[in-house]
Amino acid sequence: MFRQAKALLRLRGQQSAWRLKSTAAERALQYRAGQKIHGFTVREVAPVPDLFLTAVKLTHDRTGAQYLHAARDDSNNLFSVLLRTTPRDSTGVPHILEHTVLCGSEKFPCRDPFFKMLNRSLSTFMNAFTASDYTMYPFSTQNGKDFQNLLSVYLDAVFFPCLREQDFWQEGWRLENEEATDPSSPLVFKGVVFNEMKGVFSDNERVYAQHLQNKLYPDHTYSVVSGGEPLVIPDLTWEQLKQFHATHYHPSNARFFTYGDLPLEQHLQQIEEEALSRFQRIEPNTDVPPQPHWSSPREDHVTCSPDALAPDPARQNSLCVSYLLGDITDTFEGFTVSLLSELMISGPNSPFYKALIEPKIGSDFSSVVGYDGSTKEASFSIGLQGMAEEDTERVKQIISQTMDDIIQNGFEEERIEALLHKIEIQMKHQSTNFGLSLASYIASAWNHDGDPVQLLQISDSVAKFKQALVENPRFLQDKVKHYFKENTHRLTLSMSPDEAYLEKQAQAEEEKLQRKIQALSDSDKKEIYEKGLELLAAQSETQDVSCLPALKMCDIEPKISPTAVQMGSAGGVPVQFCEQPTNGLVYFRAMCSLNTLPEDLRLYVPLFCSVITRMGSGDLDYRQQAQQMELRTGGMSVSPQVVPDSTHLDMYEQGVLLFSSCLERNLPHMFQLWSDIFNSPHFDDEERLRVLVMRAAQELANGISYSGHMYAMTRAGRHLTPAGDLQETFGGMKQVKFMKRIAEMSDLTQVIRTLPRIKKHLLNPDNMRCAVNTTPQKLSDTSAQLESFIRDVAGNRKQRKPVRANISERPLDPLHESGPSRKLICEQNFQPCQMKTFFQMPFPVNFVSEIIRTVPFAHEDYASLSVLARMMTAKYLHGEIREKGGAYGGGARMGGGGLFTFYSYRDPNSVQTLSAFRKGVDWAKSGPFTQQDIDEAKLSIFSAVDAPVAPADKGSGRFLSGITDEMKQSHRERLFAVTHKNLVGVAERYLSVGQRTCGVSILGPENEAIKKDPSWIVK
Ligand SMILES: [Zn+2]
Secondary structure (H helix, E strand, O other), X not given: OEOOOOOOOOOOEOOOOOOOOOHHHHHHOOOOOOOEEOOEEEEEEEEEHHHOEEEEEEEEOOOOOEEEEEEEOOOOEEEEEEEEOOOOOOOOHHHHHHHHHOOOEOOOOOOOHHHHHOOOOOEEEEOOEEOOOEEEEEEEEOOHHHHHHHHHHHHHHHHOEOOOHHHHHHHOOEEEEOOOOOOOOOEEEEOHHHHHHHHHOOOXXXXXXXXXXXXXXXXXXXXXXXXXXXXOHHHOOHHHHHHHHHHHOOHHHEEEEEEEOOOHHHHHHHHHHHOHHHOOOOOOOOOOOOOOOOOOOEEEEEEEOOOOOOOOOOOOEEEEEEEEEEEOOOHHHHHHHHHHHHHHHOOOOOHHHHHHHOOOOOOEEOOOOEEEOOOOEEEEEEEEXXXXXXXXXXXHHXXXXXXXXXXXXXXXXXXXHHHHHHHHHHHHOEOOOHHHHXXXXXHHHHHOOOOHHHHHOHHHHHHHHHHHHHHOOOHHHHHHHHHHHOOOOEEEEEEXXXXXXXXXXXXXXXXXXXXXXXXXXXXXXXXXXXXXXXXXXXXXXXOOOOOOOOOOHHHOOOOOOOOOOEEEEEOOEEEEEEEOOOOOEEEEEEEEEOOOOOHHHHHHHHHHXXXXXXXXXXXXXXXXXXXHHHHHOOOEEEEEEEEEOOOOOOEEEEEEEEXXXXXXXXXXXXXXXXXXXXXOEOOOOXXXXXXXXXXXXXXXXXXXXXXXXXXHHHHHOOOOOHHHHHHHHHHOHHHHHHHHHHHHOOOOHHHHHHHHHHHHHHOOHHHEEEEEEEOHHHHHHHHHHHHHHHHHOHHHOOOOOOOOOOEEEEEOOOOOOOOOEEEEEEOOOOOOOOEEEEEEOOOOOEEEEEEEEOOOOOOOOHHHHHHHHHHHHHHHHHHHHHHHOOOOEEEEEEOOOOEEEEEEEXXXXXXXXXXXXXXXXXXXXXOOOOHHHHHHHHHHHHHHHOOOOOOOOOOXXXXXXXXXXXXXXXXXXXXXXXXXXXXXXXXXXXXXXXXXXXXXXXXXOOOHHHHHOOOOEEO
């Protein structure tokens, strides 16, 4: 995986605070600076009360490896090791290394131990990332034995990998006959990273971000592409890869981080014994020097491919100004400028939103915007995308003028208050991946020798910030003057589409290929062919994975841990109460049925959801409304929902989900904001609506190259169930095209007339149920507040007739059949039909999906199909689609709506992948798998089923889909019971050709074979 880390202030707390005293954090306070433990010396012990943790900083005596432990009463323990990787060319060496070290190591020489461990563990997270200047390997798990197993595998992979030549070919790049078994077929480039990066750079936003970084920091490691430039990747040799490993993957260049309630000593001992004891200290020389400052600003221009789905084809230019800021190891300065950035760009009250977004010069901010602390020196960028070329000078002028205005006028006090409130909520909100958030939060600054403990002391920074404002009322304005107005190290980068972009890229690749081929002798070609066959043989070999540690079925809890909920009501509306350790926050949900909405309006529902909380309501215009939401809540949102029934494939619930959170003290304010939205939402501001529509359409268009598999899957499922059809309406290509059409309308009056009609049907307490998660102490107060909210909105209560006659009711509380119910649509006469759809897209890679209609969640075969999907992915499809096919990812999954789904992600192949899916079914039917394979598939399902759930989300599955703990428990028992015979049986009964209806969809580049085939619909 490759990503550009964004150092946002995004800290989420986790499920502690239930007990008043955090025992793991308390124990850790007993360490003393200077204490020696297993080859390490403790340097600092610091309590961080805001985050309920104790930080222990250590160094490894012999190698100088750095170590940070965050002791916290959280069972979702995390480990991560970070290496500073500072490449000097764009061959993608750190990225290819990240992939190849995971292909086998000294103690675990089997192919791909990393992917194999996914099925032998109960990990809650396993991954690896290549950033611009570091590579990080994190995992988390709630099981102590599993932690030790994974730690062994990770340490061995990182410090003692095999780095075989074959691994380099498979993961990096290679020349190979197009058909590996046919020496007369043409030679082509293959390799997982090679294809992955082609996919990454099919995303124009990524192209822009990459160029911007390269050009703003032109003198060292940030001037190259750490993930790999597709045309430069083939310059990398295996020798260079091994060399890079030797110099960068060394403990003297490493930072270890552990988090959670497991004892520190045990981690230190294992890390010392299994890895560090075999090293001596080196001087890694991986420092990134400061970027020399420019004496005058620069301008540059780049091109990209045109976007067929962009909301306005005539306006596809981007422009932004990017400023080089200070060193990120200065914690307080980084904190200050990141807050400053929020004040400048975030929300409709910010100066840049007013100056750039509202005049509608572009469709949205440029893809890179705001503060970025992922490089040694931070940057700030501001600009637009989706603009016309002739507006270039105007945009530059506005940016400069807005900076002047800020220096002149500063910020309203209330906005600063709202921002500090947001930080308070972020620190209190309990999430499930707190360890991982911390690891990412400290990574960049620590990587450049900043103090990670200081970064965690957020309250100190907040206090210092408030003090600075008191001492100097112009504190922020002075910063703007210094960092922006007077800063000569700034780059103005524009990007415009080039019709011939893809063609030029393809041509450049072809030329590179031909140069490589021309240098080959006949014997070289023969060798390439033979190596291709060797690789194929190695990929097809059955692996002996017995060297890898594994959990056993008996390590899995036989029972689910139940979540208690109480059913009640407020003003006649059913309410589910769930008591949780929410750390002073209240979470509110409401599901509003869509059953009475005329069907022709359903396409508008996502648009309605995205604007209903942003156009103003009651006495508040949209700016005041946004301000109140920031001051009083942790956010308010509305989203469309399609909830398939658990017992019947042709039944589903449709609605919109309201969600918000707030600090306990703000409960009345939060409900007041909802009341205003119910009673008097504003819809008539066409200008405001247009801004929201443009941004939404742009966001959808940008998301396709990243989430193409989701769109392929949604389309493939469209004709298989009624719920699948509605999913396509709400979130598929149909919705993307609809929003594009709306964004292109010159007159939005018709939309403005439609929104209030939708509101009448949706925001109706008669069709509503609510859920609240809060602490036991706050329950009765919340209930009373909710009661008064329902009273306030009672005027919207109206009995309306459902559009469809066939409504089926399900009791909310299974023990009270006669109580309140969910109302589901039941389309008994639904006829699933076979359909193959191809969407031609401006990408060099494909997203392929095939879906088969099977059985709903409560059916006895559902568990077998779930296990089968996991097993086919691990034992067959991964090898065929990723290893042999060169796609970034691919597999099968079983969905709650009864759809058995095959998919591939960033795939160089299209119809060949469809036949790999089919061969996977034949493989499953012939049953060549062992009990161990079945157990592994079950383990990987349980690690998902038992993933931690945040206090905010407990009981929400039950609230939405009516799936009770009892139903979960019987599903669990079925999973345990799945046998070899069951798996072969379901493969035969459901997945064989002609057994059940299936749908197919591909998003990808122009495809001659599909065009000629009349069985495809080409869009
Ligand atoms: Zn990757």
